[in-house]
Amino acid sequence: MVKLSAIQLTSMPNVAANLAVIEQHLSNLAFSDNHLVVLPECCLFFGGKDAEQLALAKATYKENALIHQLSALAKKYRVNLVAGSIPLYHPDTDKFTNSSCVFLSSGEQIAQYDKIHLFDVKVDDNEKNYLESRYTQAGKTLVSANVNQMKVGLTVCYDLRFPELYRQLTTLGAEIITVPSAFTKVTGQAHWETLLRARAIENQVYIVAAGQQGVHENGRETWGHSMIISPWGEILACKTEGQGSISVDVCLSELSRIRSAIPVAEHNRFITALK
Numbered sequence: 001m002v003k004l005s006a007i008q009l010t011s012m013p014n015v016a017a018n019l020a021v022i023e024q025h026l027s028n029l030a031f032s033d034n035h036l037v038v039l040p041e042c043c044l045f046f047g048g049k050d051a052e053q054l055a056l057a058k059a060t061y062k063e064n065a066l067i068h069q070l071s072a073l074a075k076k077y078r079v080n081l082v083a084g085s086i087p088l089y090h091p092d093t094d095k096f097t098n099s100s101c102v103f104l105s106s107g108e109q110i111a112q113y114d115k116i117h118l119f120d121v122k123v124d125d126n127e128k129n130y131l132e133s134r135y136t137q138a139g140k141t142l143v144s145a146n147v148n149q150m151k152v153g154l155t156v157c158y159d160l161r162f163p164e165l166y167r168q169l170t171t172l173g174a175e176i177i178t179v180p181s182a183f184t185k186v187t188g189q190a191h192w193e194t195l196l197r198a199r200a201i202e203n204q205v206y207i208v209a210a211g212q213q214g215v216h217e218n219g220r221e222t223w224g225h226s227m228i229i230s231p232w233g234e235i236l237a238c239k240t241e242g243q244g245s246i247s248v249d250v251c252l253s254e255l256s257r258i259r260s261a262i263p264v265a266e267h268n269r270f271i272t273a274l275k
Helices: 015-027 050-059 065-077 157-161 163-171 185-203 253-261
Strands: 002-008 035-038 080-090 095-103 109-114 120-122 129-131 144-147 150-154 176-178 206-209 213-215 221-223 226-229 235-239 244-250
Touching: 002 015, 002 206, 002 226, 002 235, 015 065, 035 176, 035 206, 050 080, 050 095, 065 080, 065 095, 080 150, 095 150, 109 144, 150 163, 157 185, 163 176, 163 185, 185 206, 185 221, 185 226, 226 244, 235 244
Parallel strands: 002 035, 035 080, 150 176, 176 206
Antiparallel strands: 002 244, 080 095, 095 109, 120 129, 144 150, 206 226, 213 221, 226 235
16 A cells, blocks of 8 residues: 655746745645655745746755755655656756656655756747747656555656657556646646646556645746646546645556556557666
């Protein structure tokens, strides 16, 4: 039996303030080495300008400060932490990667996934246009991590619209796929739940999706509705609005039962074995 949790935030462009809120929520969760906690995208800095994220990434690059602060929280509260995403400086391009980092309950960092699909779109909301690639360097590598009893695949936000990524993570052995996000209210209301449930059903995995929610300092409004979804597509827990957390206890053996009953992976004629 493992415990899955998602923390929903309304993050600010203030690292210290966001860390304090995250710590408050972590303190209310059960301590366990078999507990996986997922934070939203941009958990330590959100609601400012993208250029400010780049400045933060540069300022914290040498000391690896953001990593150390999150590692300390995972160790203090003895949880396995998927730290949503944070900006990490990429000196070769003078941009930052939007990176989801995984820490064991010991505080050890065991994985880093750099968001592959960047949000360059037009949306009918307050901002109208998003051009994530202006300051963000896209990742190139799929990442899964063995977290105690759990095989965890990593994605971030806009990745959700690309089912090929989720299929490949499942082929790599993922049993749980994390989706830290900051979906806009417009796109979230239209597609968030549908896409999450589809990714869970078609890959027969647990989905843990932690979102930003509310109106942020720059006027951007995010959808929230953080969810934990079963491999059968059931919403096991949902936090619609406000800041807070959701948790469920799951038995990973349920995956074997579902995958045995409907052996999608065996029937899929498009899967190419990964070398």
